[in-house]
Amino acid sequence: MRTPKAEYECSVLIGADGYNSRVARILGVNEKSEPIPTLQYLMAGSRLENVDEIRIYVGNGIAPRGYAWLFPFSERMAEVGLGVRGAPLKPYMDKVLEILRKELSSAQIIDNRGAPVPVGGVISKYIFDHVILIGDAAGMVIPMTGGGIHSSIAAGIAAGEVAGEASQEGDASEERLRTFDQKYRPWLERIRRSLKVLRIFERLSDEDLNELAEMLSDEDIVDLANGLNVGRVARKLLSHPRLAAKLARQLLSI
Ligand SMILES: Cc1cc2nc3c(=O)[nH]c(=O)nc-3n(C[C@H](O)[C@H](O)[C@H](O)COP(=O)(O)OP(=O)(O)OC[C@H]3O[C@@H](n4cnc5c(N)ncnc54)[C@H](O)[C@@H]3O)c2cc1C
Known part of the structure; x- marks a missing residue:
């Protein structure tokens, strides 16, 4: 592997260099998991009443095909962000700030960041001879939540273990590195199911979402978003005249 500073030799390279992965590019990987553009402000000087709760806003009028969030750090400091698909970010961010104006009226933006988050599931090929792509580089993010920290760390641990074993055995072939999939299987399943839930949810109207919010508990929503216990939550909805079919x-x- 050549970098601007030096050339390195290794038995296995773990490509954990994010959505615009250079390692993937060098390998000639053209496939990318569908991105959701995001924008996030770090705000200081807020007056938050409840710092123990995170807030998520969904709906086509607030964050089309995505969601907005408020993550408090303290009464005086919070992250406000959103991800939307098929619509510009800034006007929707302004709307979110308007909704939160009571609590944020005296707050200032002290940092902002924006980056694509891969929510289209894991790309079809991320293991090669001597290379494993992980994390955002491979689309290892929970699609419904856009959460990729836990899943990427888990992928890093699994890839590290496989790379260590493979190096010691002197076999870093693609076939040997494929044991990554066995170690990472629970996460791959979670990402697969969460993507299916996302595809179903992105067709729902705001009216449907409001009705769902009435019927489901917090735990149900967290489970659905994470691709966990989907059957249990689905059975709860079977009694609803419209949502049962939809x-x-x-x-x-x-
Ligand atoms: C605004 C926003 C908010 C988010 N909020 C959450 C959240 O609340 N919870 C959650 O779970 N997930 C969240 N995510 C998603 C999460 O941040 C990512 O899924 C996760 O960080 C992916 O980890 P990664 O290691 O694969 O990639 P990254 O975190 O992108 O890390 C890649 C690293 O590689 C380095 N790198 C890239 N190219 C090179 C190069 N050529 N040479 C050297 N170094 C290089 C980068 O500098 C970076 O440090 C958020 C994402 C965004 C954009």
Whole structure:
């Protein structure tokens, strides 16, 4: 591997260099997991009443095909962000700030960042002779939440173990490195199911989402978003005259 500073030799290279992975580019990987553009402000001087809760806002009028969030660090400091697809970020961010104006009126933006988050699931090929792509570079993010920290760390641990074993055995072939999939299987399944839930949810209207919020508990929503216990949550919706056909049956088939 050549960098601007030096040339390195290794038995296995773990490509953990994010969504615009250079390692993937060098390998000639053209496939990219579908991105959701995001924008996030770090705000100081807020007046938050409840710092023990995070807030998530969904709906086509607030964050089309995505969601907005408020993550408090303290009464006086919070992150406000959103991800949207098929719409510009800034006007929707302004709307979110408007919704939160009571708590943020005296707050200042002290940092902002924006980056694509891969929410289209894991790319089809991320293991090669001597190389494993992980994390955002391979689309290892929970699609419904856009959360990739835990899943990427888990992928790093699994890839590190496989790379260590493979190096010691002197076999870093693609076939040998494929044991990564066995170690990472629970996460691969979670990402797969969460993507299916996302595809079903992105067709719902705001009215559907409001009705769902009435029917589901916090735990149900967290489970669905993370691709966990989908069947249990789907069965709860079977009694709903409209959502049973629109949602529950599709969720049961995941
Ligand atoms: C605004 C925003 C908010 C988010 N909020 C959350 C959240 O609350 N919870 C959550 O779970 N996930 C969140 N995510 C997603 C999460 O940040 C990513 O999924 C996760 O960080 C992916 O980890 P990674 O190691 O694969 O990639 P990254 O975190 O992108 O790390 C890649 C690293 O590689 C380095 N790098 C890249 N190219 C080179 C190069 N050529 N040479 C040397 N170094 C290089 C980069 O500098 C970087 O340090 C958020 C993402 C964004 C954009």
